[in-house]
Amino acid sequence: MTSIDPQAKFRTGAVDMTHGGGGRAMAVLIEDLFHRHLKNTILDQGHDAAVLEMPPGRLVMSTDAHVISPLFFPGGDIGSLSVHGTLNDLAMAGARPVSLTASFILEEGFPLADLERIVISMARAAREAGVPVVSGDTKVVEKGKGDGVFITTTGVGVLPEGVSISPAAAKPGQAVLLSGTIGDHGVAILSKRENLTFETEIQSDSAALHGLVGSMVDAVPGISVLRDPTRGGLATALNEIAHASKVGVMLDEGEIPVRPDVEGVCELLGLDPLYVANEGKLICICEASDADRLLEIMKAHPLGQNAAKIGEIVEDTDCMVVMKTGFGGSRVVDWLSGEQLPRIC
Amino acid sequence: MTSIDPQAKFRTGAVDMTHGGGGRAMAVLIEDLFHRHLKNTILDQGHDAAVLEMPPGRLVMSTDAHVISPLFFPGGDIGSLSVHGTLNDLAMAGARPVSLTASFILEEGFPLADLERIVISMARAAREAGVPVVSGDTKVVEKGKGDGVFITTTGVGVLPEGVSISPAAAKPGQAVLLSGTIGDHGVAILSKRENLTFETEIQSDSAALHGLVGSMVDAVPGISVLRDPTRGGLATALNEIAHASKVGVMLDEGEIPVRPDVEGVCELLGLDPLYVANEGKLICICEASDADRLLEIMKAHPLGQNAAKIGEIVEDTDCMVVMKTGFGGSRVVDWLSGEQLPRIC
Structure with a gap:
């Protein structure tokens, strides 16, 4: 256990293999970075799985891996994009999004300050969309086996009665x-x-x-x-x-x-x-x-x-x-x- | 459009950047490899999002990134592991799993034959578990920016009435x-x-x-x-x-x-x-x-x-x-x- 202020560490440190090892370093990263910024009542349950009440209706589910390069770009970053991308996949089925999960694959050596910036941006996008990130996962790969950070988000939503939207439904004259x-x-x-x-x-x-x-x-x-x-x-x-x-x-x-x-x-x-x-x-x-x-x-x-x-x-x-x-x-x-x-x- | 037998290509070819580009090469990969092996009525809808009927009960949702190395090991591979890992996260909340999504991050140059072996193994694990893979995504990164294949699976399930399992629920004497x-x-x-x-x-x-x-x-x-x-x-x-x-x-x-x-x-x-x-x-x-x-x-x-x-x-x-x-x-x-x-x- 360390007595160093974890927030200070995030300003100067880098991802190392212990952040994916399942031990205390990972627990600290999850608590002080992911949970702190993405905070919501469901994520706070601290399960590996999130439990949530769903409004009535058919369930819609979609997943997207995000590997964008560069990670930061005019108008967004991989954090906001990974929220928008998956919400849009749900919306294109006509669904009302209910919740998201996020899995991070981090490359050893990636600056923790950049990771925090991405998580803050993800949290803001989720808050603005009104859809919480309810569960997540973090893995770390050796330097040279990844590229900074990849994020896969998965979303669930509900389909209102009477809506039946499909890429196969276009008809002549429309x-x-x-x-x-x-x-x-x-x-x-x-x-x-x-x-x-x-x-x-x-x-x-x-x-x-x-x-x-x-x-x-x-x-x-x-x-x-x-x-x-x-x-x-x-x-x-x-x-x-x-x-x-x-x-x-x-x-x-x-x-x-x-x-x-x-x-x-x-x-x-x-x-x-x-x-x-x-x-x-x-x-x-x-x-x-x-x-x-x-x-x-x-x-x-x-x-x-x-x-x-x-x-x-x-x-x-x-x-x-x-x-x-x-x-x-x-x-x-x-x-x-x-x-x-x-x-x- | 190519007239080459796609199955033949999978035996000798490798992942290239076009497989993640959103064009025809990606469509062929998805249709002839992922959909062929993971076939089920929901995946076959061909949406970016899957629509499914849920049994009554609270929804449970969990995600896991898989970056295991080596990809093939005694007793399994990254394909079967990525099904088991996420189903187990759902099960540890006491949930009955209903469906899975899978997102693949492929490294340029990864042998398509290995990818097919992994998808076949994933399909078998999902079939044996009785839980279909209903939606997916594929991205490709340049050689040296990934490590063969990373797979993030996300699962949803339902929690039976009266079940309330939590890591915070242990009590002295138990x-x-x-x-x-x-x-x-x-x-x-x-x-x-x-x-x-x-x-x-x-x-x-x-x-x-x-x-x-x-x-x-x-x-x-x-x-x-x-x-x-x-x-x-x-x-x-x-x-x-x-x-x-x-x-x-x-x-x-x-x-x-x-x-x-x-x-x-x-x-x-x-x-x-x-x-x-x-x-x-x-x-x-x-x-x-x-x-x-x-x-x-x-x-x-x-x-x-x-x-x-x-x-x-x-x-x-x-x-x-x-x-x-x-x-x-x-x-x-x-x-x-x-x-x-x-x-x-």
Whole structure:
């Protein structure tokens, strides 16, 4: 047992193998760092497992590993991202999130001060989202066998009665809505990675979308598809939906919102914003008759101000995504092949 | 799109960065490897989130990262271990497991054949336990930024009415039961790591304990504490319980079952079996009057054949774990300090 002030240690120390060994060093790390910042009544039970009361409804469950590099980026860090990413997966099923777990894989030598910054950011994101982190785990790997910190979060939520959202539910004639500009997250990460500087810094759009989804589902429980276009971007997400629903998608290039500075960086680096990852945007596919109502709700929400109808679902046995371009032509928007931006989330 | 038989690729290929990129290579990996082996009706929905009906009862949720090295060991591998580890965390709360998620962090260059072997083993463990893997995630990191594969599993289960098991619930006068021999897992891993060979190979005890726990809880719903002595071994688990319950523990050394070959390796390597990790054993603390009945139930189960009463809970404001030794003396069994066996789970 040590008499050193643990908070002082977090300002100067580094992760060592004892922090994953199951002994007192690990107990101190868990108590003085994880529990202190993530504090809530369920986590405080101190079990390996959390016990919680669930509201009625079907259970929704989703998991995401986060290996983003760099760990800190404009608009967020791996701590906030790991909360947003998993909450969004739950929200895309139409669920109301109830709780999260977090597992950390730490690399020996990682500064404890950085770890604390990440845990504080995770705690803030969870608090803002109103969803507690109820259980966790910490492992340590030798220097050179990891990369600072990886975080896997898993979330559970409940599905309101009457909601049945699925990537396989799109039907010809339905409208394709998008909640805002594309490419912000991927371009923010890449700019940081490449040390690009601009007049105004491009920020990741990392955000928790369950509040926005809640308003949308309350108004139109019959939404067919929700999907957050993360890795692989809008193009890949739409191809997945087309494939799952056995339909085609016809996009209108002029309607897809892209920030001019994001477009500029993409041009500079030879990227297509359609394939660049987002972490705070959603695609919504709904009956054409519900589109205006949903757009109004989306635009009234801080995370949907730039929402737009970007296309429609069409019959196509080849399940193609096609985009009408600015010059009266059209082009096929294929799956992302190969890697565009590794470790983007 | 490739016309190569994907199964053939899995026999010779390796993980590359495109497998985590969100494009077609990732979709093929998920479909032809993960979904093929882990197949179940919920996973087959193809959402980022799984939707499932839950039996009534409070929800129990737990997560565990697995970074064990080596990935394959006598008695299991990281695939089966990651199922057993999380099911056991649920079981130690007295819960009946319902479903699991799995997130994989893969290192570029990791052989796909090894990955498939691990997924097949995970699928078998899940099937034998009767608990499906309902959702997952895959990320890839560059060579040298990971170590083959890390797996985080998260489980949910339900807590039967009347069950309230907690590490803080031990009371003086209660009995301490142990379900079998200690140290098997840690010694199996270490022997493999150090290339030690013996006449008979020492196997990890990695196993899912929820069946055993189910029988115990059905018979005695009022069990106070269940705990699986993993990292840090029996000694650390008992210290955690003593600390949480504000009691002491008096152990009887002669009653603690240890396999002779495990004891031999521990002597050879200067290890104390009390601190060596287990992955298929449990500590049960119950009213002294329930001890015989529970021991009988444990001994009748394949995973509790060597169950024994190893001590009792005593009053102690210092929350010490003390062991009566073979020579009429006694010694303090302290927390594990420092690291004994890194990456044991």
